[in-house]
Amino acid sequence: MPYDFDTAVNRKRTNSVKHDFAEQYGLGYNCIPLWIADMDFRTVPEVCRALQKRVEHGVFGYSQPGGGYFTAVGQWLASRHNWRVEPRWLALTEGVLPAVSTAIAVLTKPGDSVLIQTPSYNQFNMVIEKSRRKVVKNPLVLEGEAYRVDFDDFERQIERNGVKAFVLCSPHNPVGRVWTEDELVSMGEICMRHGVKVISDEIFADLVYPGHRHTVFASLSREFLDNTVTCMSPTKTFNLSGAPLSNIFIADDDTRYDFEEEHKARGNLGVSALPAVAAQAAYEHGAPWLDELMEYLGGNVAHARDFVKGRLPDVGWTEPEGTYLLWLDFRRAGFWARELEAFIADEAKILLSSEPGAEGFLRLNLASPRSVIEKALRQLEGALERAPSRRADLSPIE
Numbered sequence: 001m002p003y004d005f006d007t008a009v010n011r012k013r014t015n016s017v018k019h020d021f022a023e024q025y026g027l028g029y030n031c032i033p034l035w036i037a038d039m040d041f042r043t044v045p046e047v048c049r050a051l052q053k054r055v056e057h058g059v060f061g062y063s064q065p066g067g068g069y070f071t072a073v074g075q076w077l078a079s080r081h082n083w084r085v086e087p088r089w090l091a092l093t094e095g096v097l098p099a100v101s102t103a104i105a106v107l108t109k110p111g112d113s114v115l116i117q118t119p120s121y122n123q124f125n126m127v128i129e130k131s132r133r134k135v136v137k138n139p140l141v142l143e144g145e146a147y148r149v150d151f152d153d154f155e156r157q158i159e160r161n162g163v164k165a166f167v168l169c170s171p172h173n174p175v176g177r178v179w180t181e182d183e184l185v186s187m188g189e190i191c192m193r194h195g196v197k198v199i200s201d202e203i204f205a206d207l208v209y210p211g212h213r214h215t216v217f218a219s220l221s222r223e224f225l226d227n228t229v230t231c232m233s234p235t236k237t238f239n240l241s242g243a244p245l246s247n248i249f250i251a252d253d254d255t256r257y258d259f260e261e262e263h264k265a266r267g268n269l270g271v272s273a274l275p276a277v278a279a280q281a282a283y284e285h286g287a288p289w290l291d292e293l294m295e296y297l298g299g300n301v302a303h304a305r306d307f308v309k310g311r312l313p314d315v316g317w318t319e320p321e322g323t324y325l326l327w328l329d330f331r332r333a334g335f336w337a338r339e340l341e342a343f344i345a346d347e348a349k350i351l352l353s354s355e356p357g358a359e360g361f362l363r364l365n366l367a368s369p370r371s372v373i374e375k376a377l378r379q380l381e382g383a384l385e386r387a388p389s390r391r392a393d394l395s396p397i398e
């Protein structure tokens with residue numbers, strides 16, 4: 001393998017949220033941090049070289065991506081996702097979450113209902129609630145080792161609550177599903193029937209395991225395209241979250257106009273110079289790196305699967321089809337939800353993420369060298385083996 005994902009990079013004292021701020025946030029001391037969704041790997045070497053060259057120039061005045069940026073994005077989407085985009089559809093933002101927030105502001109009014117599928121990425125709740133909209137939930141259903149959509153409930157929630165917009169997470173954080181074309185069509189048709197706008201967060205689009213294929217929701221039909229704000233980004237793909245630039249595709253001219261006006265109204269007039277350099281280099285040169293990354297992450301998944309199924313009888317396995325996130329079911333371990341996260345931090349000395357309303361489940365970020373994942377799983381095993389005495393006075397969740 002020409003790229004090295006095995007050597008641990010010391011991220012301490014780099015102002016990394018994952019490594020430097022967990023203790024400050026009260027999330028546990030001296031823990032292996034496997035929580036927030038970034039990777040412990042160095043990015044594409046060509047990205048570092050492009051940044052170095054730009055930094056050497058030394059002048060960082062106002063800047064915006066040129067035609068070369070659009071060409072790079074367009075070619076990436078055509079070759080990796082078979083989606084042909086028009087330059088005029090593209091609005092740029094510094095982050096997908098700000099784009100989701102702007103889209104909510106444009107497509108709905110205060111007090112309106114916005115649908116999400118739970119368990120969900122916790123910041124969706126935050127953004128919807130802080131925008132003074134109502135969160136409506138379509139719970140995903142766990143069957144064996146995978147989640148599926150309850151389409152009847154999906155439509156019922158829309159009808160009952162007069163839902164105006166649906167935030168689709170595709171591939172899904174945290175449950176790792178890569179939605180099939182049929183599932184996307186079914187959700188899209190229900191939305192069309194009820195006049196529900198779709199905000200499609202496809203930030204994990206590029207991180208899909210063999211045997212699965214990401215389908216761009218808006219690529220499925222002209223009517224879906226016109227009804228959708230598609231949010232994509234190179235940040236998860238190439239580990240560039242600290243240098244954010246997101247690609248927001250809006251084919252409908254009126255919606256795009258409203259989106260750009262709202263974005264400006266929030267004081268956003270451009271994007272930073274360095275993220276654009278990084279993103280363009282990543283799209284132009286990052287394909288071999290990404291292919292190898294997915295192989296490495298697939299190895300981490302296989303390793304974790306063997307470990308969890310073989311050695312952690314109290315932990316339920318959910319098979320990830322995409323993302324680098326594992327969604328682990330600790331309900332059999334017999335903890336109250338609030339106890340679980342603290343127990344894992346105090347006893348296993350690893351930091352995992354909880355998501356609102358998903359009691360008994362924690363998310364583990366697999367994007368670290370395999371030796372780190374192995375160490376974390378061993379610490380988890382040891383903690384769960386020591387758990388019975390601690391568990392005796394706790395009631396099980398179910």
Ligand SMILES: Cc1ncc(COP(=O)(O)O)c(C=O)c1O
Pocket residue numbers: 037094095096097098121169173201203233235241244246
């Ligand atoms: C599904 C999903 N959407 C959006 C974001 C945030 O994206 P950004 O950092 O570009 O705002 C994350 C971050 O983890 C995420 O998991």
